[in-house]
Amino acid sequence: MRITRVALTLFEVAVPAVSYAAGMAARGGRTDLGLLRLVAEGGLEGHGFLGSTLRPASQDAEALMQGLAPLLLGADALGREALHRRLFAACRAFGLRPLGTVDVALWDLLGKRAGLPLWRLLGGCRDAVPAYASGTRHASPEAYAAEAAAAVARGYRAYKLHPPGTPEADIACAEAVRAAVGPGVTLMLDASFAYSVGDAVRVGRALERLGFAWLEDPLPEYDIAGTALLRRKLDIPILATELPLAGLGAFAPWAAEGATDMLRGDAALKGGLTVMLKAAHLAEAFGLSFEVHHGGNALHNLAGLHLAQAIPNARFFEVLLPEDSHGQGVLAPLRIDAAGLLRAPDSPGLGAVLDEALIASGRTVELG
Numbered sequence: 001m002r003i004t005r006v007a008l009t010l011f012e013v014a015v016p017a018v019s020y021a022a023g024m025a026a027r028g029g030r031t032d033l034g035l036l037r038l039v040a041e042g043g044l045e046g047h048g049f050l051g052s053t054l055r056p057a058s059q060d061a062e063a064l065m066q067g068l069a070p071l072l073l074g075a076d077a078l079g080r081e082a083l084h085r086r087l088f089a090a091c092r093a094f095g096l097r098p099l100g101t102v103d104v105a106l107w108d109l110l111g112k113r114a115g116l117p118l119w120r121l122l123g124g125c126r127d128a129v130p131a132y133a134s135g136t137r138h139a140s141p142e143a144y145a146a147e148a149a150a151a152v153a154r155g156y157r158a159y160k161l162h163p164p165g166t167p168e169a170d171i172a173c174a175e176a177v178r179a180a181v182g183p184g185v186t187l188m189l190d191a192s193f194a195y196s197v198g199d200a201v202r203v204g205r206a207l208e209r210l211g212f213a214w215l216e217d218p219l220p221e222y223d224i225a226g227t228a229l230l231r232r233k234l235d236i237p238i239l240a241t242e243l244p245l246a247g248l249g250a251f252a253p254w255a256a257e258g259a260t261d262m263l264r265g266d267a268a269l270k271g272g273l274t275v276m277l278k279a280a281h282l283a284e285a286f287g288l289s290f291e292v293h294h295g296g297n298a299l300h301n302l303a304g305l306h307l308a309q310a311i312p313n314a315r316f317f318e319v320l321l322p323e324d325s326h327g328q329g330v331l332a333p334l335r336i337d338a339a340g341l342l343r344a345p346d347s348p349g350l351g352a353v354l355d356e357a358l359i360a361s362g363r364t365v366e367l368g
Ligand SMILES: [Mg+2]
Pocket: 190, 192, 216, 217, 242
């Protein structure tokens, strides 16, 4: 199934005025996403989105269209492993984000060709996954408590804080959230790489007392030895490996060193669904879960949800708040059901319904 046309359309979307970590500005305003269309002989199309509300597609558009598109044109869309190796090598010079988009589009194409939703094609483990609301950064414990309580009122059974970023404040916010939602709601805290080992032990002990499910990214993304030490000191599960932007091999030392209880990634940061699927299986071999990171755009999130439903070792699916900002570009954004579960569409491939009117307002670059 040869690829006959590669087209990227950049279209405008709104940026929510929120932050998720200390040092991250709350921007607001407008940015662009990109729709990648891989058209195969016979007319089937595979789709992927480039960019997020934090990272404009236009920053990676040239790398995709000049660096990767020439390798895709005429290539066999069903030969994903061979293509992935060539594209990964080409990405060394400019980063993995364009590869994530291409890889998701190739899987979408395969699913459509097979007539199956991706979650069935990738493993078909379960038809729904528990979601957690992944909150924004606030100035006060009261604001976190209010955000968590509102998420629970909307049907979420789990909530994750992105706290202010210092141990004292973070513990106070975690206490306020637990008091607000009661003992029945699953809670997590994402430290966004901000702590020393000493800070992480203090916060981790507090979270254990509060019955939190995990402590995420306590130390910098390169500190495998420090995180392994921390994991031996604490009882609360540690979730690491969201960063760096890297392929499958970067997960190996974390698993081998016993430095984390869960591996993590999304299509943009790790080189697509191909790498996420392999990392999930690697995690399973080490008795670890693979927790899908929010993908930053609606199609990456759909890809991640299909993966989470395909495998046995994903506990939750992350829904970054505000929900609507990550549904831009599709007509049927993901919504939790009354039990707090998410379901990927059962139509072939990603099962996305594109917002063609919005996308048509953009500008297109193409090859083929
Ligand atoms: Mg995180």
